[in-house]
Amino acid sequence: MFWADEVLKKSEEKEVLEDAWTPSGIVHMGGLKGPVIHDVLYKVLKEQNKEAKYIYCFDDFDPIDGLPVNLQVSHKDYMGVPTFMAPSPDGNGTFADFYGKKMREMFEALGIEAEIYLGSETYKKGIYNEGIRIMLDNVTKVRKVYETMYKNPVKNDWYPLQVICPTCDKLGTTKVTDWDGKEVTFTCMPNLVTWAQGCGTKGKISPFDGNAKMPWKPEWSVKWYTFNVTIEWSGKDHMSAGGSFEVGANILKAVFNQEPPMAKGYEFFLWNGKKMSSSKGLGLTGEELLKVLPPQVVRFLMIKTDPTKAVEFNPVRT
Numbered sequence: 587m588f589w590a591d592e593v594l595k596k597s598e599e600k601e602v603l604e605d606a607w608t609p610s611g612i613v614h615m616g617g618l619k620g621p622v623i624h625d626v627l628y629k630v631l632k633e634q635n636k637e638a639k640y641i642y643c644f645d646d647f648d649p650i651d652g653l654p655v656n657l658q659v660s661h662k663d664y665m666g667v668p669t670f671m672a673p674s675p676d677g678n679g680t681f682a683d684f685y686g687k688k689m690r691e692m693f694e695a696l697g698i699e700a701e702i703y704l705g706s707e708t709y710k711k712g713i714y715n716e717g718i719r720i721m722l723d724n725v726t727k728v729r730k731v732y733e734t735m736y737k738n739p740v741k742n743d744w745y746p747l748q749v750i751c752p753t754c755d756k757l758g759t760t761k762v763t764d765w766d767g768k769e770v771t772f773t774c775m776p777n778l779v780t781w782a783q784g785c786g787t788k789g790k791i792s793p794f795d796g797n798a799k800m801p802w803k804p805e806w807s808v809k810w811y812t813f814n815v816t817i818e819w820s821g822k823d824h825m826s827a828g829g830s831f832e833v834g835a836n837i838l839k840a841v842f843n844q845e846p847p848m849a850k851g852y853e854f855f856l857w858n859g860k861k862m863s864s865s866k867g868l869g870l871t872g873e874e875l876l877k878v879l880p881p882q883v884v885r886f887l888m889i890k891t892d893p894t895k896a897v898e899f900n901p902v903r904t
């Protein structure tokens with residue numbers, strides 16, 4: 587039995603599949619695996635005449651926390667700035683647009699039928715406002731999840747939120763320390779992270795309508811809550827015990843009283859026995875792969891066998 591039919595044997599009448607990616611760099615070929623796997627699950631559900639929806643988030647509200655070598659001078663002042671607010675490397679549109687366009691082209695080539703949505707738009711339109719409010723009102727439960735999972739005390743001035751600094755536009759440098767039911771208190775800190783420097787601005791601001799963003803694990807739970815996500819797989823590193831998925835799932839249960847989506851961890855592609863990595867120059871980018879193989883072959887390669895099992899690419903032997 588095909589693995590996708592097997593895992594969807596007990597699917598519900600209505601399923602919502604979700605996956606996401608941060609448009610801040612070139613997509614490695616392994617980065618296409620999630621989109622293709624969810625697309626296969628989506629198409630199988632359609633064949634079963636189920637009411638299925640496949641949404642794919644470009645997490646363009648994430649701050650730039652690293653730059654490719656060729657942009658390290660031109661874009662150094664944008665470290666810590668959300669990708670939708672930084673300029674594109676080619677001068678057209680935003681940083682997120684530049685990489686997002688490449689991903690859209692690959693989706694098109696691969697026949698991926700996801701509805702792409704933008705993290706920034708979702709925040710700005712207020713779609714996460716309810717989730718943010720519930721999260722902030724229940725911050726003690728969120729702290730408890732982190733304390734239990736990481737066996738470390740969490741201070742009572744920690745909040746699962748960062749605001750865009752109204753002075754310097756940076757998100758990665760701000761720390762929220764209080765919530766009064768209307769506004770959060772924040773500081774843009776010079777030394778919060780090593781990769782970006784904040785400007786020292788302090789103040790109060792509404793956490794709604796795109797002024798602020800949750801860190802990605804609490805945000806994951808808010809996505810599941812907001813969109814009623816029922817299926818979301820991830821790379822196996824996120825699915826390990828105590829990993830990101832479990833943190834998100836525990837926040838979802840504690841704060842929103844909701845069960846997490848059906849999830850499995852898929853394997854990385856191996857290249858001569860090692861995990862492919864764009865930073866280490868191991869393996870191919872998605873674009874390179876689609877230049878050497880027809881899209882149907884790429885899809886087939888990614889899904890012919892159960893994706894939770896390892897697949898080895900050996901450029902020497904093949």
Ligand SMILES: [Zn+2]
Binds near residue numbers: 787
């Ligand atoms: Zn600032």
